[in-house]
Amino acid sequence: DWGYTDDNGPSTWAEKYPLAAGARQSPVDIDTSKATSDNSLVDREIDWSYPSNCSYRIVNTGYGWRVDTYGDDTALSGGPLSEVYKLEQFHCHWGATNDEGSEHTVDGKSYAAELHLVHWNSEKYSSFKEAASQPDGLAVLGVFMEIGNADNAELEKIISLIPKIIHKGQDSQASFDLDFGSLLPESKHYWTYLGSLTTPPCNECVIWTVFKEPITISERQLEVFRSLKSVGEEDAIEPEEGKLVKNYRPPLPLGNRVLRECGP
Numbered sequence: 022d023w024g025y026t027d028d029n030g031p032s033t034w035a036e037k038y039p040l041a042a043g044a045r046q047s048p049v050d051i052d053t054s055k056a057t058s059d060n061s062l063v064d065r066e067i068d069w070s071y072p073s074n075c076s077y078r079i080v081n082t083g084y085g086w087r088v089d090t091y092g093d094d095t096a097l098s099g100g101p102l103s104e105v106y107k108l109e110q111f112h113c114h115w116g117a118t119n120d121e122g123s124e125h126t127v128d129g130k131s132y133a134a135e136l137h138l139v140h141w142n143s144e145k146y147s148s149f150k151e152a153a154s155q156p157d158g159l160a161v162l163g164v165f166m167e168i169g170n171a172d173n174a175e176l177e178k179i180i181s182l183i184p185k186i187i188h189k190g191q192d193s194q195a196s197f198d199l200d201f202g203s204l205l206p207e208s209k210h211y212w213t214y215l216g217s218l219t220t221p222p223c224n225e226c227v228i229w230t231v232f233k234e235p236i237t238i239s240e241r242q243l244e245v246f247r248s249l250k251s252v253g254e255e256d257a258i259e260p261e262e263g264k265l266v267k268n269y270r271p272p273l274p275l276g277n278r279v280l281r282e283c284g285p
């Protein structure tokens with residue numbers, strides 16, 4: 022199956038997942054000199070509302086951790102979006118060392134990790150799966166994460182559950198009050214472009230919004246991410262083997278896509 026090692030990593034995906042070779046792939050390098058500021062975005066501020074207390078399921082997908090949110094009373098609108106999108110799940114990408122790990126890069130700079138909040142167009146489509154086959158089906162918010170001294174308190178609620186899902190396929194149900202607002206940067210300055218899922222099947226169904234300002238996470242917290250395993254409990258292998266030390270796709274060409282910028 023696909024993954025992030027030399028023999029099943031991003032350079033091999035197009036063999037089994039032809040969409041991965043498309044012209045609208047993600048991530049991309051955000052070349053700030055190419056970004057055009059678009060006034061039509063200015064008066065439609067990105068707006069989100071997430072519940073403060075909700076029940077969540079965190080799962081080890083084998084490619085990382087993912088929190089499924091049962092996004093009933095969630096809503097994302099404005100900015101580049103013409104409809105209201107619901108939060109389906111969020112997850113993260115990281116690298117083996119702190120000088121890599123994000124999927125999008127900014128003028129060639131990588132961050133240590135990148136958080137993705139995945140929403141689907143519940144106004145136009147009747148399910149996430151249907152939306153994932155449409156060009157305007159998904160809206161993903163990308164938040165860069167850089168190493169800071171302090172733990173990220175909101176992320177800590179998720180990180181504290183990771184020891185329960187070390188192996189692929191394990192999941193843990195928890196209801197905790199998550200303040201999504203603090204998983205997002207203070208500044209709403211963002212870039213937006215049309216792209217894809219950054220993992221197979223790489224459907225070209227995502228309106229991407231990547232925030233300029235990173236949030237911070239501690240080295241210890243990032244180490245917990247890297248302790249996840251990409252193999253199931255039954256695959257008895259050496260303790261150091263199968264660790265998910267990196268799960269990011271390097272940038273693909275922007276091609277002739279427009280990269281718009283909005284915010285102070």
Ligand SMILES: NS(=O)(=O)c1ccc(NC(=O)NCCCCO)cc1
Nearest residue numbers: 137139150153161217218219220222
């Ligand atoms: N990293 S990312 O671009 O935010 C991303 C989000 C969802 C998914 N895939 C997903 O949620 N479900 C599987 C694909 C659905 C297509 O039928 C893959 C990558």
Ligand SMILES: [Zn+2]
Nearest residue numbers: 112114137219
């Ligand atoms: Zn992602």
